[in-house]
Amino acid sequence: MRSSSARLLATAVVTSLTSLALVAAPAATAAPPAAPAVAAKAAAKDKDPFYRYDGSKPLSAYAPGDVLKTRTLTYHFAGIPTPVKAVQLLYRTTDAKGRPAANVTSVVRSIKGDSGKALSYQSFYDSLDPEHAPSRAIAGDVSLGGSIATIESLLLTPALLQGYNLVIPDTEGQEAHFAAGPEYGTNTLDSIRAATRSPETGMGSGTRFGLAGYSGGAIATNWAAALAPAYAPEVDKKLVGFTEGGILANPAHNLKYVGGSLSWGGIIPMAVLGIARSYEIDLKPYLNDYGVKLSAKLERASIINVFAQYPGLSWKKIAKPEYADPNSVPEYVTAVNKVNLGSAATPTVPGYIVQGNAGIGEGTFSNHPGIGRGDGVMVTGDVQALARQYCDTGNTAITYKQHNFLGHFGAAVPWMPTGLAWLNDRFEGKPAPSDCDRIPEGNSLEPQKPAPRS
Known part of the structure; x- marks a missing residue:
């Protein structure tokens, strides 16, 4: 086992250079195909029947978390096989509209043979293309968007070496419902259910x-923690805590915050497309010609295809004049309130939350004084x-770490090792520390209200 661990670490270090090269490649080399409708579904390609x-039975005949298919394969880094094996499960879950769906998760068994502790790691692959999901990168598929999941494998190496079982769900589902938080949560919780029901995972x-x-x-991560008590109470009892950084709390604020950003403007059409896709909203009537063309271009885009490539982009630049205020779109208001964590339940387990506050390429947030600063894409x-709300409404401890000199990417660097150390303490039964008496009050997380058309 130890020799396999050493080979894993060595392979990860070498192949990360390949992954970084993929990330740096011009986005034009992987331009997404146009789509006929703004809210069209992006079903995964059928080249792999496992998905x-x-x-013969309808999905509704299965309980959430039931295993539908199982396979064991070699864990890949940038298409290169490693000595590590992964068990992949197709399981039944629930989509954003509450309907039965099938999804995939990947499990790496503890190298120490420990069946008592597991890390459910949720990837930041951020894409509108199902082909970029972690399970596909693990299975050996190489793609520009999938390189994010490949790089993340380096972040998981310390947890694997510490004896954790790893569970890595395709959080966006098989239609890539980017930014649809509640579906992310059900996909994650049902992934845990499936991992504990399959005899192959240990x-x-x-x-x-x-x-x-x-x-x-x-x-x-946050939606799973918030939904667990009601959606998966037996999973909630298994949770020791959650650790996260750079969280999207109130998406309506983020839409304004990144508007006009030199770096993050392109995330606007991606997030709007993802939420529209998950709740089956046709945005075409509200978009101007440029918005329709851009939406078609980005229908299968990864964050790699938009970061720093649409400087100054804002909602107003893609919407018809009469819909310059996104709150004048009734479907948008309904959907954005559904993905507002401030309206979700309070987790019952302790949390460790990290947030940067030195935004790089921030948008015209000065035009929205009620929003304030952030890490460039997430609003501090x-x-x-959100952290204060959990302190005030829950019976659990929240640790909040704010890095005033780090942006979104920078704050990820201290988050992973400190978050893992924090989780180690929870597994060892140590009481969770609390910053509840020191966390600022922050912004309002109240739901959005419809606005008249301008």
């Missing part, structure tokens, strides 16, 4: 879990408010 549920009812994720992975006041 298709083809059973885990079971006695396995305890820690949740971890940054940025897009934090969306899944919103994260503070």
